[in-house]
Amino acid sequence: MLIFLVRRLGTMVLTMLVVSLLLFLLLEINVASVAIKVLGPYSSDEQRQLWLEANGYLEPFYVRYFTWLGNFIVGDFGSSIRFKVPVGDILWPRLGSTGILGLATMMVVVPLSLGLGVLAGMKEGSKLDRTISVGSIVTTSVPEFASAVLLSAVFVFYLDLLPGTSSMTDGFSLVQLSLPVMVLVLYDFGYVTRMTRASMSEVMMTHYIRTAVLKGLPYKTVIMRHALRNALIAPFTVIMLQINWLLSGVIVVEFFFAYKGFGALLLEASLNQDIFLIEACAMVAVFVAVATQTLADVGYTYLNPRIRFA
Amino acid sequence: MKKVLKDETGKRIHPYVPELCEELRKGDVDRREFLRTATLLGVSAGAAYAMAGKILGEPVVRQAMAQSQKPGGTLRNAMQVQEMTDPATFDWTEKSNQARHVVEYLVETGPDNITRPYLAKGWEASDDLKTWTFNLRDDVKWNNGDDFNADDVVFNFERWLDPKTGSSNIGLFSSMVDEVDTGKKDNKGNPIMGKRMTGGAVEKVDAHTVRLNLNSPVLSVPENLFNYPTAMVHRRFSEEGGDLTKNPVGTGPYTLDELRVGEICRLKKRANYWRGDVFLDEIRYVDLGSDPSANIAALASGQADMIYGNLVDVSQLDLIERLPNAVLHQVTTAQTGVARMQMDKAPFDDIRVRQAVQACMDHKSVLDIAYRGKGAIAEDHHVSPIHPEYAKLPAQKRDIEKAKKLLADAGHPNGITITIDIGNTSGKWELDSMQAFKEQCAPAGINLQLNVMPSAQYWEIWDKTPFGMTSWTHRPLGVMVLNLGYRSGVPWNESHYSNPAFDKALDDAGATLEVNDRRKKMEKVQGILQNDAVIVQPFWRAVFSATTTKVKGLKLHPTLYDTVLHRTSIES
Numbered sequence: 001m002l003i004f005l006v007r008r009l010g011t012m013v014l015t016m017l018v019v020s021l022l023l024f025l026l027l028e029i030n031v032a033s034v035a036i037k038v039l040g041p042y043s044s045d046e047q048r049q050l051w052l053e054a055n056g057y058l059e060p061f062y063v064r065y066f067t068w069l070g071n072f073i074v075g076d077f078g079s080s081i082r083f084k085v086p087v088g089d090i091l092w093p094r095l096g097s098t099g100i101l102g103l104a105t106m107m108v109v110v111p112l113s114l115g116l117g118v119l120a121g122m123k124e125g126s127k128l129d130r131t132i133s134v135g136s137i138v139t140t141s142v143p144e145f146a147s148a149v150l151l152s153a154v155f156v157f158y159l160d161l162l163p164g165t166s167s168m169t170d171g172f173s174l175v176q177l178s179l180p181v182m183v184l185v186l187y188d189f190g191y192v193t194r195m196t197r198a199s200m201s202e203v204m205m206t207h208y209i210r211t212a213v214l215k216g217l218p219y220k221t222v223i224m225r226h227a228l229r230n231a232l233i234a235p236f237t238v239i240m241l242q243i244n245w246l247l248s249g250v251i252v253v254e255f256f257f258a259y260k261g262f263g264a265l266l267l268e269a270s271l272n273q274d275i276f277l278i279e280a281c282a283m284v285a286v287f288v289a290v291a292t293q294t295l296a297d298v299g300y301t302y303l304n305p306r307i308r309f310a
Numbered sequence: 311m312k313k314v315l316k317d318e319t320g321k322r323i324h325p326y327v328p329e330l331c332e333e334l335r336k337g338d339v340d341r342r343e344f345l346r347t348a349t350l351l352g353v354s355a356g357a358a359y360a361m362a363g364k365i366l367g368e369p370v371v372r373q374a375m376a377q378s379q380k381p382g383g384t385l386r387n388a389m390q391v392q393e394m395t396d397p398a399t400f401d402w403t404e405k406s407n408q409a410r411h412v413v414e415y416l417v418e419t420g421p422d423n424i425t426r427p428y429l430a431k432g433w434e435a436s437d438d439l440k441t442w443t444f445n446l447r448d449d450v451k452w453n454n455g456d457d458f459n460a461d462d463v464v465f466n467f468e469r470w471l472d473p474k475t476g477s478s479n480i481g482l483f484s485s486m487v488d489e490v491d492t493g494k495k496d497n498k499g500n501p502i503m504g505k506r507m508t509g510g511a512v513e514k515v516d517a518h519t520v521r522l523n524l525n526s527p528v529l530s531v532p533e534n535l536f537n538y539p540t541a542m543v544h545r546r547f548s549e550e551g552g553d554l555t556k557n558p559v560g561t562g563p564y565t566l567d568e569l570r571v572g573e574i575c576r577l578k579k580r581a582n583y584w585r586g587d588v589f590l591d592e593i594r595y596v597d598l599g600s601d602p603s604a605n606i607a608a609l610a611s612g613q614a615d616m617i618y619g620n621l622v623d624v625s626q627l628d629l630i631e632r633l634p635n636a637v638l639h640q641v642t643t644a645q646t647g648v649a650r651m652q653m654d655k656a657p658f659d660d661i662r663v664r665q666a667v668q669a670c671m672d673h674k675s676v677l678d679i680a681y682r683g684k685g686a687i688a689e690d691h692h693v694s695p696i697h698p699e700y701a702k703l704p705a706q707k708r709d710i711e712k713a714k715k716l717l718a719d720a721g722h723p724n725g726i727t728i729t730i731d732i733g734n735t736s737g738k739w740e741l742d743s744m745q746a747f748k749e750q751c752a753p754a755g756i757n758l759q760l761n762v763m764p765s766a767q768y769w770e771i772w773d774k775t776p777f778g779m780t781s782w783t784h785r786p787l788g789v790m791v792l793n794l795g796y797r798s799g800v801p802w803n804e805s806h807y808s809n810p811a812f813d814k815a816l817d818d819a820g821a822t823l824e825v826n827d828r829r830k831k832m833e834k835v836q837g838i839l840q841n842d843a844v845i846v847q848p849f850w851r852a853v854f855s856a857t858t859t860k861v862k863g864l865k866l867h868p869t870l871y872d873t874v875l876h877r878t879s880i881e882s
Contacts, residue, residue, distance in 0.1 A: 164607025258598035
């Protein structure tokens with residue numbers, strides 16, 4: 001197990017290093033364009049040259065890369081061009097906001113889709129299964145930008161029940177959180193439900209379930225004791241991947257509802273070519289991606305003994 | 311010796327004023343042009359309105375008193391919140407809107423294109439328009455307790471005209487700078503020329519009087535002083551850190567309480583404002599992103615009281631009109647978009663190619679398709695019919711045969727493919743107009759490809775791309791834009807346009823006081839620019855803003871400057 005963990009962590013670090021190098025190559029190989037982005041299009045050549053000198057941009061590429069990497073590891077991401085403050089000052093609060101949005105979404109999606117998935121998968125082909133399956137296919141097929149427009153047309157413009165944007169300038173507000181969460185849940189729950197259903201129905205076809213039923217165990221006991229644990233292994237991985245999706249997939253929702261989260265920040269940073277912010281955002285996104293993947297692998301191994309000893 | 315005219319208070323009147331009155335009487339100038347020129351020459355706005363009324367036999371109309379406006383409350387204005395470190399380098403109107411409640415201008419141009427005193431209580435121009443004397447108010451206090459005086463104004467001018475500041479004002483006040491060799495060479499070995507303030511261009515006469523000594527005559531000095539990067543910062547702005555956000559010292563009615571770029575800019579009313587009390591306790595700019603639908607949703611659900619004009623797209627007018635709690639505001643402007651071609655980049659270095667592109671445009675139909683006809687057609691010379699010096703040129707006509715012939719002469723007998731960069735920096739109408747134009751170009755064998763990019767990315771390349779669609783804001787005088795964007799070598803000359811004949815004609819027009827003479831000279835200026843075909847300019851657009859019914863006293867400014875928020879109030 002220890003060797004497995006070390007190997008996973010090693011892969012994680014290596015992935016991040018490769019991505020960081022690519023990122024650096026992409027954004028900082030041309031020092032002149034870095035200076036223009038930082039100082040603006042009206043800066044003079046003289047100003048740019050002075051800035052490059054002062055910030056060590058005349059050093060060889062590898063020296064710059066390792067200095068950058070060192071700063072990055074100790075949490076010094078540089079200063080945002082658009083916001084004119086250290087990147088960390090904006091990045092962490094924004095990441096926190098998206099964390100709240102993600103957590104709220106997960107709190108609805110996980111129980112809802114596991115429940116529905118199990119119900120549907122218990123008896124494949126039943127009326128209940130058909131209803132749930134069709135429902136989840138329909139909701140998942142509607143992209144967020146469409147459901148966001150639809151939901152806000154109904155709840156904001158027609159019923160006048162919910163606020164139209166969720167910028168939370170006056171502090172946290174549960175009411176403002178509701179529309180973005182509704183859109184994300186609507187899009188995401190169907191997918192997890194389908195995965196749970198598939199896994200559940202597969203388990204229900206196995207011999208040991210058949211044996212349990214035939215030996216006269218109550219149906220409830222069969223489901224709770226024998227089917228569920230095995231059926232939930234696959235959804236576990238899917239749910240871990242949803243965390244990663246939430247970080248980058250929320251861009252549309254955050255933009256539409258003016259929610260000040262990580263997705264909106266990433267979009268804003270890219271649109272404004274705020275390179276130090278882009279670098280930090282990208283590295284955080286990569287970290288979350290590899291970390292959730294590692295967690296999923298570890299958890300999967302823990303849940304499934306066949307993999308653990310393989 | 312020349313007779314010096316004085317008004318009843320003993321103030322010297324510019325010798326041209328009586329002649330101007332005569333012209334108004336004869337109908338040679340209209341009322342608006344009279345008011346504008348008279349106020350520019352130092353006649354107070356009140357006196358100018360009274361003169362016009364007397365000459366034209368109109369009753370003196372006072373501006374309608376604010377109806378039932380009550381003090382107090384917070385106005386939440388949905389607009390992108392940007393950094394606002396240094397007013398001299400502002401390049402977005404949004405930045406200046408956040409800052410203009412804190413720092414103020416020497417003059418103020420109203421929604422009627424008339425420039426009135428603000429921090430300056432009046433000004434006089436010499437007969438040759440080369441010496442301008444500004445008398446400053448002596449009752450203005452900075453919010454740090456200091457008196458506002460001539461040192462502040464001198465400091466600001468010196469700062470703007472120092473190339474190290476990187477301010478676009480250096481182009482605006484080109485008659486106060488000299489061209490010098492910096493001693494450096496560029497990649498090709500050509501000397502890099504720089505601009506330095508002419509010695510003695512700004513002169514402190516006494517504690518509340520400043521004199522500007524120009525190298526060449528300029529009529530629009532007061533109007534230039536209301537351009538968005540010309541806000542007055544405190545005389546110790548640079549030594550106290552040069553950052554308005556960290557050290558928000560200003561003369562304005564509000565102080566900066568909180569700024570989170572991309573989120574919120576909160577301005578709180580200050581005590582002892584020199585113009586007296588203002589209605590709103592707090593002005594809050596909230597950033598709801600650049601998606602117009604999010605902003606309208608916020609207005610509909612009462613999360614915002616007002617939407618900044620650039621966020622109200624022409625396609626959403628129906629929706630706003632149908633919202634029960636919303637009011638739509640509209641104003642005619644000289645805001646526009648120009649499809650400009652750089653005359654030093656192939657294939658646009660051949661004037662025939664540019665003229666061929668220009669000949670393809672049917673301006674009226676582009677206006678109807680892309681902007682629902684809400685505006686006026688333009689004529690490819692960037693001077694608007696609402697500009698006082700506008701001269702009517704012969705109407706342009708779409709001419710495909712001429713375009714084909716020009717292309718063939720230029721060596722493209724089988725047509726040509728060109729790509730235009732579009733950033734939709736002030737709305738989707740930019741793309742819509744170019745889509746309409748694409749269809750109009752096709753019959754002449756011009757394959758116009760559209761390269762759409764995010765707005766901020768467009769501002770990175772707006773002055774570099776060979777062919778781009780750039781939106782320009784409203785300015786009260788046509789010559790102001792021409793000086794900023796088309797004079798040889800100025801920073802905002804995005805088409806790299808350089809024509810000595812044009813520069814000279816522009817100098818000539820700017821130095822001419824007599825309205826009809828000036829209009830004749832503008833005919834030449836406009837004609838040269840139109841014929842050189844560095845821009846294809848489809849139309850002048852109206853702009854809009856939306857508020858809830860609770861907002862009272864709002865008058866939309868054609869520049870979208872939030873100049874009147876201090877006269878705006880909100881019902882609780």
